[in-house]
Amino acid sequence: MGTPWHPPAYPSQVAPPALPQLLDQLSDLLARMCTEAGANLRGATLGLLEGRRRLAEKVVAGDATMKGLRAGIEDVATDALLFHAPVAGDLRQVVAAIRSSADLERMGVLARHVAEIALRRGAPCAVPDRVQPAFTEMGRVGVALAHKAAEVVRTRNVVMAAELGRDDEAMDALLVRMFATLMDRSWPYGTAAAVDVTLLARYYERFADHAVMVATETATAVTGRRPHDLMELLGETG
Amino acid sequence: MRDQYQEQLAALADALADMCLQVATAMELATRALLEADLQLAEQVIAADVRIDDMRADAEEKAFGLLALQSPVATDLRVVIAAIHGAGDIERMGDLALHVAQAARRRHPQPVLPAEVAPYFAEMGQVGPALARKAADVIRTRDVVTATTLEADDDAMDDLHRHIFTMLMAPSWSHGVGPAVDITLLGRFYERYADHAVTVARRVVYVVTGRMPGPLAV
Numbered sequence: 001m002g003t004p005w006h007p008p009a010y011p012s013q014v015a016p017p018a019l020p021q022l023l024d025q026l027s028d029l030l031a032r033m034c035t036e037a038g039a040n041l042r043g044a045t046l047g048l049l050e051g052r053r054r055l056a057e058k059v060v061a062g063d064a065t066m067k068g069l070r071a072g073i074e075d076v077a078t079d080a081l082l083f084h085a086p087v088a089g090d091l092r093q094v095v096a097a098i099r100s101s102a103d104l105e106r107m108g109v110l111a112r113h114v115a116e117i118a119l120r121r122g123a124p125c126a127v128p129d130r131v132q133p134a135f136t137e138m139g140r141v142g143v144a145l146a147h148k149a150a151e152v153v154r155t156r157n158v159v160m161a162a163e164l165g166r167d168d169e170a171m172d173a174l175l176v177r178m179f180a181t182l183m184d185r186s187w188p189y190g191t192a193a194a195v196d197v198t199l200l201a202r203y204y205e206r207f208a209d210h211a212v213m214v215a216t217e218t219a220t221a222v223t224g225r226r227p228h229d230l231m232e233l234l235g236e237t238g
Numbered sequence: 239m240r241d242q243y244q245e246q247l248a249a250l251a252d253a254l255a256d257m258c259l260q261v262a263t264a265m266e267l268a269t270r271a272l273l274e275a276d277l278q279l280a281e282q283v284i285a286a287d288v289r290i291d292d293m294r295a296d297a298e299e300k301a302f303g304l305l306a307l308q309s310p311v312a313t314d315l316r317v318v319i320a321a322i323h324g325a326g327d328i329e330r331m332g333d334l335a336l337h338v339a340q341a342a343r344r345r346h347p348q349p350v351l352p353a354e355v356a357p358y359f360a361e362m363g364q365v366g367p368a369l370a371r372k373a374a375d376v377i378r379t380r381d382v383v384t385a386t387t388l389e390a391d392d393d394a395m396d397d398l399h400r401h402i403f404t405m406l407m408a409p410s411w412s413h414g415v416g417p418a419v420d421i422t423l424l425g426r427f428y429e430r431y432a433d434h435a436v437t438v439a440r441r442v443v444y445v446v447t448g449r450m451p452g453p454l455a456v
Binding site: 087194 | 305419423
């Protein structure tokens, strides 16, 4: 039933790449996805706040790039599992790459959602003045988290990975403030604007959460410990 | 040796299917807590979320064990990779049920939902768990036909979600911004919950057929 599955075809004289090479490819592809996600969020934010339609349109179209990178990661990970049957730390790294690719693809989708709202609203600035600085800041924090996640997957630096959790607190604080602004009785922009602001704030927050998860995956793969223990390991409180 | 291997694969599928049933119950109870402003029930859902996290950890350990000791190939390898993804999706469904329960707790003793919106959430609270239960069936049986019916069920969720937005945006909306913000987030939680269930079923289709069904509109 269904199409039979075939392992990737390598020319018969050529052996599949060695495991360290495949692991390097995985790190590289993950880092590219992080960078791409960061660029998408930056473009989407400029589209949202400064009416840069072209940038927003590029983000919407850029979704395909992220999907392609993700498929690439799954292919390389499958090769690694199939030809090398890695164990211990190497196995954890491959599985972490598979999982992180899902988080990163989601970051691309969330950036696209921001761009879509920017395009739909069409005004030079698609959010009310009162919340514009907060969104500028959310964009900055989100992009910085994506770039730091790229650094973490490239260097496998566990200490830096733990920093993302702390950086993400800035995003959470921005979200709490945003909701306080919305709930304020003096919100003069009506319900429709409030609904968009709510969704946008949530997109930025989720983008940041996924960036943290990517870094946490890497750290867990390096240390072999679950995230909770990892924080203890690094002397963090949570 | 092979028998033990097949048993391990079946145990992995069972672990995921059980997770689906667990998050179905979680969303049902969370919805009831939301509709009836039932604080105790909300607390119960919130407290039970760690169980879902543990189930994910357990499913992942099973997947790791298979990869490390059995080095599966071909379809079996795809099954294990799909299971790793699926465990993540289903855990997220549990988180979304948790968020619904937290909303109920945060506004208690006030109801979160105005009377005219409540029936739509009651319906989303049925469609979501039904999707989760169907996903459990699909995982156990690898029945591709059932898997494709999840798409149609998800359309019902999308329609409900869209309708709620229309109500929020209508000039006749009289409940102000605060409830609108809550409802926007809640609607999103149910919609994402359903999306994850569909994604799980789609991966089963991929495992069986080698082809991923068309893109999911999210």
